[in-house]
Amino acid sequence: MKTLTGAQIIVAALKEECVETIFGFPGGVVIDLFDEIGRSDIQTILVRHEQGAVHAADGYARAKSTVGVCLVTSGPGATNTVTGLASAYMDSIPVVCLTGQVPTGLIGNDAFQEVDIVGITRPCTKHNYLVKRTSDLARVLKEAFHVARSGRPGPVLVDLPKDVIQGSAKYEPLPECRMPSYNPTYEPNMRQLSQAVKLIKEAKRPVVFSGGGVILSGPVASTELIKFAKKLNAPVTSSLMGLGSFPGTDPLWLGMLGMHGTYRANMAIGDCDLLIGIGVRFDDRVTGKVDTFAPHAKIIHIDIDPTSISKNIPVTIPIVSDCRRALEKLNELLDKDKVKVTKKQRQSWLSQIEAWKSTTPLRYEQKKDGGIKPQYVVERLYALTEGKAIITTEVGQNQMWAAQYYHFDRPNSWITSGGLGCMGFGLPAAIGAQIACPDRLVVDVAGDGSIQMNIQELATAVQYKVPVKVVILNNRYLGMVRQWQELFYKKRYVMTDMSHAPNFSKLAEAYGAVGLKATKPEEVDAVLKEGLSNPGTVIMDFWVDREEGVYPMVPAGKSLTEMLLV
Amino acid sequence: MQKHTISLLVDNEPGVLARVAGLFSGRGFNIESLCVAETLDATVSRITLVTRGEDDAVAEQIKKQLNKLINVIKLYDLTGTGNVEREMALIKVNAVEDHRAEILRIVDIFRCKVVDVSPTHYTIEVTGTADKLGAILSLLKPMGIKEIARTGTIALRREKKM
Numbered sequence: 001m002k003t004l005t006g007a008q009i010i011v012a013a014l015k016e017e018c019v020e021t022i023f024g025f026p027g028g029v030v031i032d033l034f035d036e037i038g039r040s041d042i043q044t045i046l047v048r049h050e051q052g053a054v055h056a057a058d059g060y061a062r063a064k065s066t067v068g069v070c071l072v073t074s075g076p077g078a079t080n081t082v083t084g085l086a087s088a089y090m091d092s093i094p095v096v097c098l099t100g101q102v103p104t105g106l107i108g109n110d111a112f113q114e115v116d117i118v119g120i121t122r123p124c125t126k127h128n129y130l131v132k133r134t135s136d137l138a139r140v141l142k143e144a145f146h147v148a149r150s151g152r153p154g155p156v157l158v159d160l161p162k163d164v165i166q167g168s169a170k171y172e173p174l175p176e177c178r179m180p181s182y183n184p185t186y187e188p189n190m191r192q193l194s195q196a197v198k199l200i201k202e203a204k205r206p207v208v209f210s211g212g213g214v215i216l217s218g219p220v221a222s223t224e225l226i227k228f229a230k231k232l233n234a235p236v237t238s239s240l241m242g243l244g245s246f247p248g249t250d251p252l253w254l255g256m257l258g259m260h261g262t263y264r265a266n267m268a269i270g271d272c273d274l275l276i277g278i279g280v281r282f283d284d285r286v287t288g289k290v291d292t293f294a295p296h297a298k299i300i301h302i303d304i305d306p307t308s309i310s311k312n313i314p315v316t317i318p319i320v321s322d323c324r325r326a327l328e329k330l331n332e333l334l335d336k337d338k339v340k341v342t343k344k345q346r347q348s349w350l351s352q353i354e355a356w357k358s359t360t361p362l363r364y365e366q367k368k369d370g371g372i373k374p375q376y377v378v379e380r381l382y383a384l385t386e387g388k389a390i391i392t393t394e395v396g397q398n399q400m401w402a403a404q405y406y407h408f409d410r411p412n413s414w415i416t417s418g419g420l421g422c423m424g425f426g427l428p429a430a431i432g433a434q435i436a437c438p439d440r441l442v443v444d445v446a447g448d449g450s451i452q453m454n455i456q457e458l459a460t461a462v463q464y465k466v467p468v469k470v471v472i473l474n475n476r477y478l479g480m481v482r483q484w485q486e487l488f489y490k491k492r493y494v495m496t497d498m499s500h501a502p503n504f505s506k507l508a509e510a511y512g513a514v515g516l517k518a519t520k521p522e523e524v525d526a527v528l529k530e531g532l533s534n535p536g537t538v539i540m541d542f543w544v545d546r547e548e549g550v551y552p553m554v555p556a557g558k559s560l561t562e563m564l565l566v
Numbered sequence: 567m568q569k570h571t572i573s574l575l576v577d578n579e580p581g582v583l584a585r586v587a588g589l590f591s592g593r594g595f596n597i598e599s600l601c602v603a604e605t606l607d608a609t610v611s612r613i614t615l616v617t618r619g620e621d622d623a624v625a626e627q628i629k630k631q632l633n634k635l636i637n638v639i640k641l642y643d644l645t646g647t648g649n650v651e652r653e654m655a656l657i658k659v660n661a662v663e664d665h666r667a668e669i670l671r672i673v674d675i676f677r678c679k680v681v682d683v684s685p686t687h688y689t690i691e692v693t694g695t696a697d698k699l700g701a702i703l704s705l706l707k708p709m710g711i712k713e714i715a716r717t718g719t720i721a722l723r724r725e726k727k728m
Contacts, residue, residue: 122585123592127636130581147636181577181639307630310623 001172006134006165007036010098013141014042016173019069021045021060021435023053027073028113029162030100037071045435045464048456050077052428054084054155055417055454057095059429062415063390064436065218067094067148074100075113078159079120083422085155086124090419091241092216094153096144097125103163104132118159126154134167142177151184152305153216184304188321188329196276196300196317197333203274203298205349206234209257212241212418213279213303215411217323222246222411224327225278231334233346234276235353237265239286240403241418242279248407249387254353255362258286259554260400263563264356266554269294270561271352277301277315279323281308283419292559302326360565362404364548371545372521374398374473377528378405378445381471384528389441390415390433394426394450396480398473400550402445424453430468431461441469441532448474449498458511461537469531470539472504475546483549487564508539517541567618569598570625571644571651571721577637578604578611585635586613595619595628599653599718610639614720644721651721654693656681657703660710661688669709676702687712 004012010033014022021043026034037044047053050072057068072081078099088095102111118130127147129140137160144156200206208229214221222245229236229252236246237254246253255262257269266288269275275297280286282301287293293313301308301315302323309318319326343350364375378401381389391406392415393399399416408414415433417425430444444451451472461468473479478496485493505515514534518527524542531540552563576582583602590597598616605612619625625643633641644651661669661683669688673680676698682689692702696719703711 118581119584122581122588179636182636305634307627307634311627314623 001170003168004171005032005036005168006137006160007033009134009137009169009171010141010160010165011036011040011042012171012173013138014069015040017067017141017145019067022069022071023047023056023060023432024071025050025053025073025077027077027100029074029102030071030160030165032162032165033071033098033100033160043435045431045460047428047460049454050080051084051424052454052457052460054081054088054095054097055425055428056432056435056457057097058084058088058091058093059392059415059432060436061093061095061432063412063433065412066436067096067145068432069096069098071098072100073113074102074117075115078115078117082121082124083420085121085157087417087420087422087425088155089124089126091212091417092153093155094148095155096148097155097157099157099159100165101130101159101161104161105163107161117157121157125157128157128159130159131161131164133169134164135169137164137169138171138174139177142174143179146177146179147182151182152213185306185320186304186322186325188302188319188326190329192317192319193326193329193333196319196330197337197339199274199298199300199317200232200276200334201337201339205272206232206274206276207254207268207272208234208236209238209275209277209280210236210242210245211239211278211280214242214245214323215279217279219411221279221324221327224324224331226250227331228327228334231331231340233341233343233350235268235350237261237268239280239283239418240416243403243414244408244411245279247409249409256403257560259288260404260550260552261560262362262404263360263552263565264353266552266560266563267356268353270559272297275299277303278327279303281305282312284312287312288554288558288560366521368521370521372518372524372542374401374475374542374544374548375405376521377471377473377524377542377544378402380524380528381443381445382406384525384532385441385443389413389443390437392416392426392430392433392442392444394444394446395421395423396447396450396478397475397483397550398445398447398450398479400480401473406445423450427451427454427468427470428457428460430470431457431466434466434468435464443469443471446470446472447479448472448476448501448504449478451504452501455507458508458513458537458539462512465536467536467538472539472541473544474501474504474541475544475548476501477546480550482547486547486549487553488555504539504541508537513537513539515539515541517543519543567620568622568625569645570617570619570628571649571719572615572617572629572632573642573644573721574613574615574632574638575605575640576611576613577639578609579637582611582637583613585637586615586632589631589635590617593631595624601718601720614718616719642723644723649721649723651695651719652693653696653699653717653719654691655699655714655716657690657692657706657711658687658713659690659706660712661686665709669706672702672705678702
């Protein structure tokens, strides 16, 4: 057994976990650790703000289906990670965040750059640790990665006092960790499954509702989901987090459901007799008014987290399981019983859905001589990228238009801050995703408001030659709040006018990126083509119709079927 | 609101109680009482807490959320009759000449102990269910209770009778 310094043990443990990239920002108490990482072959990305480090690790984790890692210093470095951690926690993204801490002897003394980050992040991490002894480092890091990636994934924070990093201890790589108090359930209960099969066989108007859990469960889960839906000829809708788990171009695809879901998806929920929720948590943006959600339906709910089940919506058949395992077993059971529902057998339900789709599709009108419609920009982006880009978003109207008009055919291509709804997420997440997948095109669909929340990360992108493309749907408003003010506050646009904004294309140039701008519909394609084909970091600033809204919209507190359509 | 007595075996580590307490405050659940101490295994502590849920779904959610905490090793819901529950209180009661005998009679009836005596006060140690504590308190109240310290409920499941 070798004796190593704390810093060496940390680096060895990271290598054990196959960590290739760390997003970070240095500071006093972690210099030793940065020094050691600098000697290893781990790629380091210096962000410009610690929030960006966590979002980048989040985007990296989602694009690559792995654990994202970030490393920051104590005090302000640590507190700046809180928003990023909260976002990763809400969306169940595996991130390990290493924070420096003042030496153990100074903890509690209000030392320089001291903050109780373990206390602060307890409610917004899956778990966290303060390491008090160098000899605990190897075990704690092993556990941290295990907890982050297993079960319902989530962020784990490890707080590292300076003397623990500088101290030394014996080290040898640990085998798989054993945590007696932590045993996620992966395998579905067979009795519950067979009851589910019974309901599935009886259903006349089933709807499959997939969420982020299917994507977190791995690409095989998506394949099984497609098999499952096709076998039953059952239409599929997804939560915002679930986009890409089922192909957005498939005839059985209903589009997203919820507050800004499609008319047919929301109507189908109102009318279905069986709802099969897979890897979802029935968040309030999905359910609308809880009492009238899926009023005629029995509900089967598959999720790995028991606390998600019957939390918001009472369910008929709860199944605690990994989504992939449950879908595999369900498909096996259905095959064994030779269940196969043809299109013809499902005719009346499918034609009802088709009727909803044809009378009330997602719609907007792009006039030739009018302003640019934001939906048009997303549609052209979809067409010109052939639907193959990884799309990250900021939060607000830009996020909803991207969700509605970019159709995802495969998982891990849609990266958005769903649960926390964190403005400033998209650019750093795009950087993380691009570093994870250098061969793919990564586009951040942004608003003019939210892009300014982490615009400093442009410097990161340029420094490391990360060729992300930023599409700003610039309406010079905080558009989503403005839309609410228009609809529910008699157009009193209090604090939502963002007319005073930087010239984004010039700003891009100031950072060393490429800046492009379009103000007329006929310029959209040219700017997109030029921007997307440029090998560098690009900002494309589209001046869109200022008061365009996101529709359909279910007003807060209303039932899903009470949509505002224009 | 149904009362639930929940017994948790948890890792005996700093911060674990904060995780449990934070879960209750963060999710808007109530803690009525809470008792924590080490078990025979020094690495494990037992937390006994009493909570009230608006309905069964809330109680179920509380238990699931507690179980989800990484440091919770095992959770027992000790609600109902199949368990023994005890609480303890130290009651400092005014003991003027006229009341001294009466107080001692009450102490005797309730099988309590007088653990401190002064010319003006008795301090009484009482153990029992929350109901028993409530009963003795209501009897002593007229004499004037100066101070009181109460533990929360602790509980264990009864073993099967032969």
